[in-house]
Amino acid sequence: MKSKAQGRGLRWPSRRFVRFLIVGGFNTAFGFAVFAVIYAIANSHRIAIVIGTVVGIAFNFFTTGSVVFGNWSAGAALPFVLGYGAVLILNLLLADLLIGSGLGALPAQAVALPFVVVASYFINARLVFRR
Numbered sequence: 001m002k003s004k005a006q007g008r009g010l011r012w013p014s015r016r017f018v019r020f021l022i023v024g025g026f027n028t029a030f031g032f033a034v035f036a037v038i039y040a041i042a043n044s045h046r047i048a049i050v051i052g053t054v055v056g057i058a059f060n061f062f063t064t065g066s067v068v069f070g071n072w073s074a075g076a077a078l079p080f081v082l083g084y085g086a087v088l089i090l091n092l093l094l095a096d097l098l099i100g101s102g103l104g105a106l107p108a109q110a111v112a113l114p115f116v117v118v119a120s121y122f123i124n125a126r127l128v129f130r131r
Helices: 014-040 045-068 074-100 105-128
Strands: none
Touching: 014 045, 014 105, 045 074, 045 105, 074 105
């Protein structure tokens, strides 16, 4: 049975996507905090992004895999890491572009995050934890 919203072509986000946003918000806050601390120490957005991503991979694998996709088996670990490699490259490119246009490193990372989060969701949903 379709709801009125579905009958008109509107589609509400799936429960999995909502869980991803909640868990992802927590993971993003953790990752941004690591980024900010490393940036304050190293004064390099690239180093901060790389270290933040590496630190976040294990943490995010268990939270995203188990809570969002119900799967954190060892078989998903390598695709997860490779997916994060792609997300890392996207993040670096966006940060470089935004910083090159005059934005500071912290605001640039904050602007890049929504794009990185969406890319991460689709990589995880379609490639890493697909059913």
